[in-house]
Amino acid sequence: TKRYSITLLPGDGIGPEVISVAKNVLKLVGSLEGIEFSFQEMPMGGAALDLTGVPLPEETLSAAQRADAVLLGAIGGYKWDKNEKLLKPETGLLQLREGLKVFANLRPATVLPQLVDSSTLKKDVAEGVDLIVVRELTGGIYFGKPRGFGTNEKGEDIGFNTEVYSTHEIDRIARVAFEIARKRRGQLCSVDKANVLEASMLWRKRVTAIASEYPDVELSHMYVDNATMQLVRYPKQFDTIVTNNIFGDILSDEASMITGSIGMLPSASLGESGPGLFEPIHGSAPDIAGQDKANPLATILSAAMLLKYGLGEANAANRIENAVLDTLNRGFRTGDIYSTGNKLVGCKEMGEEVLKSV
Amino acid sequence: TKRYSITLLPGDGIGPEVISVAKNVLKLVGSLEGIEFSFQEMPMGGAALDLTGVPLPEETLSAAQRADAVLLGAIGGYKWDKNEKLLKPETGLLQLREGLKVFANLRPATVLPQLVDSSTLKKDVAEGVDLIVVRELTGGIYFGKPRGFGTNEKGEDIGFNTEVYSTHEIDRIARVAFEIARKRRGQLCSVDKANVLEASMLWRKRVTAIASEYPDVELSHMYVDNATMQLVRYPKQFDTIVTNNIFGDILSDEASMITGSIGMLPSASLGESGPGLFEPIHGSAPDIAGQDKANPLATILSAAMLLKYGLGEANAANRIENAVLDTLNRGFRTGDIYSTGNKLVGCKEMGEEVLKSV
Numbered sequence A, B: 001t002k003r004y005s006i007t008l009l010p011g012d013g014i015g016p017e018v019i020s021v022a023k024n025v026l027k028l029v030g031s032l033e034g035i036e037f038s039f040q041e042m043p044m045g046g047a048a049l050d051l052t053g054v055p056l057p058e059e060t061l062s063a064a065q066r067a068d069a070v071l072l073g074a075i076g077g078y079k080w081d082k083n084e085k086l087l088k089p090e091t092g093l094l095q096l097r098e099g100l101k102v103f104a105n106l107r108p109a110t111v112l113p114q115l116v117d118s119s120t121l122k123k124d125v126a127e128g129v130d131l132i133v134v135r136e137l138t139g140g141i142y143f144g145k146p147r148g149f150g151t152n153e154k155g156e157d158i159g160f161n162t163e164v165y166s167t168h169e170i171d172r173i174a175r176v177a178f179e180i181a182r183k184r185r186g187q188l189c190s191v192d193k194a195n196v197l198e199a200s201m202l203w204r205k206r207v208t209a210i211a212s213e214y215p216d217v218e219l220s221h222m223y224v225d226n227a228t229m230q231l232v233r234y235p236k237q238f239d240t241i242v243t244n245n246i247f248g249d250i251l252s253d254e255a256s257m258i259t260g261s262i263g264m265l266p267s268a269s270l271g272e273s274g275p276g277l278f279e280p281i282h283g284s285a286p287d288i289a290g291q292d293k294a295n296p297l298a299t300i301l302s303a304a305m306l307l308k309y310g311l312g313e314a315n316a317a318n319r320i321e322n323a324v325l326d327t328l329n330r331g332f333r334t335g336d337i338y339s340t341g342n343k344l345v346g347c348k349e350m351g352e353e354v355l356k357s358v
């Protein structure tokens, strides 16, 4: 039996509900694949703020650092929205990414044939979309220094941030993206704003240089304003997209919404070594929290990414992905992806159906 | 007779074709409204590079500064794509914006009933979209200092830019946006990334403060990643959007593409005083340049914005807008917006039909 320790961070809103379901799926799949998980639940986000006064307690970070992988539910809620920056749930998430050094954020956006009608895009535009955004996650304007508030020469208050990338940071995220593109359809599109920003010029230069290590991958470049349009116009043109932290924040969310089913989408955040961080892309949805209405499939699929990218357990991951597809094929839908003719279920029941399909 | 001087900057690719058509429309409308225009054509972009070695010659900038308004076609093309930064057509455009101090970029995105099928969005999502993005145009990361290349503590090469906003810059763009929202449906959505960036925190604080001057306008705030999703999910929720330079670059293009007809969309860039800059949002389309295939309607509608926002000639502006609608109603379409049952025309013929409708 293989043994892995998983730190679970249920977080806020619907987080605890979806994590509890995903945990059961991991357990069952583990037992079928000869894998034993030990789970440790730790507070994070608003839940941690209420309990300990900070959004990422030291014990939570060190538990996560010691684990083989980390599965996060969701964080945030109205209650903490007005908190000062250091006491926001989001700050805890940024600290967690930094603390785990997970510089590569993988955001697949796939339109499943079963759910093509959920997209606001016309059917012929949406069907067959299957792309992944590789977002740099621990650099750029999110973490760049100097940052803060001050006064300019005219005595006016200013707020400022620094967008900065080093060759090392660009090279390593580029390699992750090329590796992923190589295993997919062999097309990598690097998105930047190299017609204006020096940080983007270096980005483009380094991504182009790294391309020589991957002659089997076709590299193209696109400006971010054009990319945002092309995702709406003809999303099928994209296979793998690589971009910086802030553009990745924007483009990965746009790509997600194009699928029309953000309740279905997982994500993985990986470092050089050490545990990866896996989480659904949806938020904490405080309006439906505690009502057993959440769609647990994004978290279940995040558990699949955890198995595949975090632990190298591809068979177990495939089992989960197939179980999710089978559950959809059997017609089970939570409210967010419901359409007439299907069977409307809650979070727990959806989880039970996935267990049956495993 | 009122007299206005207009600097025309035809630029590159299809720029000269669409400018020539729009000039004729301005002339005719002027003669009907008792307005006399004097036009001065100046080189800009790639055309200026070929002629003078720089993308924005001094004579062009000073002619533009002395004019009552500036109408630009489009700039850029493959030929100059590999130029170093100072010798790129785009750099000329940034210098022009800076030189004219046009800090407020107005980007309407409207889905006309005649063209709703051009959108890749489902009909019920696209129809009725009528929003405007107010983008800050002379600040933020586009112009912030320090910027450039260097080395970090580890000896790695870096590229860096500064996102910076002052209270003065935020207040004035906020006022422009509130004024516009007030004349529209009274809803202003300010887009930022205040959960991460200090520059955005100041942005949100100042926009909120300015709101007290406009009790009749309803202000909301949205994070940029969410805004990019909401534009795809339910674009009709937006009336007026105000945002910084880089987010505005991204969101205004996304909003444009959602209409499905970027060949129809005009823009205006306005300063505190002095001439405004008006241009279609589409590029120079080098692949169809010189073939009389370009859609001149975006430039004609930019001329209408010039009359309305640049010269205060609302009647003349309305005449143009109505003529464009009438031409569409009579079934004339350039290739980019053509659908069966309509009459396919070239750039010049479309211009002549608009003249008939004036």
Ligand SMILES: CC(C)[C@H](C(=O)O)[C@@H](O)C(=O)O
Residues within 6 Å of the ligand: A090, A093, A094, A249, B195, B196, B225
């Ligand atoms: C919550 C926020 C800080 C975060 C980000 O901007 O990275 C979120 O939008 C995301 O994409 O995970």
Ligand SMILES: CC(C)[C@H](C(=O)O)[C@@H](O)C(=O)O
Residues within 6 Å of the ligand: A195, A196, A225, B090, B093, B094, B249
């Ligand atoms: C050409 C480029 C510098 C420019 C910008 O980014 O502002 C363009 O994309 C625009 O939006 O007008």
